[in-house]
Amino acid sequence: MDRKAVELARAFLQGLLDRLSEPARIETSWEKEGLYVNLVGELHTIPEDDPELRKDLGRVLRLHLKARLKRDVPVVVDVGGRWAAHRRKLVELAYRLAERAVRERRKVRLEPMPPEDRRIVHSALTDFPGVKTYSVGRGAGRRVVIEPVITEAYGSQGTRK
Numbered sequence: 402m403d404r405k406a407v408e409l410a411r412a413f414l415q416g417l418l419d420r421l422s423e424p425a426r427i428e429t430s431w432e433k434e435g436l437y438v439n440l441v442g443e444l445h446t447i448p449e450d451d452p453e454l455r456k457d458l459g460r461v462l463r464l465h466l467k468a469r470l471k472r473d474v475p476v477v478v479d480v481g482g483r484w485a486a487h488r489r490k491l492v493e494l495a496y497r498l499a500e501r502a503v504r505e506r507r508k509v510r511l512e513p514m515p516p517e518d519r520r521i522v523h524s525a526l527t528d529f530p531g532v533k534t535y536s537v538g539r540g541a542g543r544r545v546v547i548e549p550v551i552t553e554a555y556g557s558q559g560t561r562k
Contacts (some may be wrong), residue, residue, distance in 0.1 A: 403436070406466055406474045410438055413465050414458075421446050433524055435475025438462070439482055449481040456517075491518055492525040495547070502547045503531045511545045513538065519545050 407429050414427050418440070425442035440447065448454065459478040466474040479485055494511075502509045511522065522545045523534050533550050536543055 403431075403474065406436055406470060409466055409469050410436060410462055410476070413462060414438065414440070423447060432477065434477050434520075436466075437477050437479065437485070439479040439485065441481060444480065447480055449483055451480075455480055455484065488521055491521045495522045495525040496529070499526050499529045499532045499547050502549045506549050506551075508549075509547045510537075511547070513542045513544045516543075519543065
């Protein structure tokens, strides 16, 4: 964990919350995607269900950290734990569909999704045995494909020998 990045992120967001008179708490942790920051509490001016605002806060925080640390720090900003819950659901879906791809020995195409969601699916299945993932399509129609991979280390059902 990068303590300096956490301290800077907390100070920056606390200053923002103070200016907005928001009594939120700031929770931080390190995830696969980078620094995870969750604003928790009764928020009056920051809506929990606005993904664009959450992304914008993340961009501004990332720029602040880059200016102070002279390096890029991946940041995910969450409000009320909504992104974390969404991420858990996507990871569970990815695992279920990867198991299906291996079991049925055929490609599984997910519905089109935004880049952030595709990245979560790809990341979740990086070490999943017997599958590979890639994206196909363009723009709003871009989707993840989960494809079974049969190797010598795996049997015909994709399970380890």
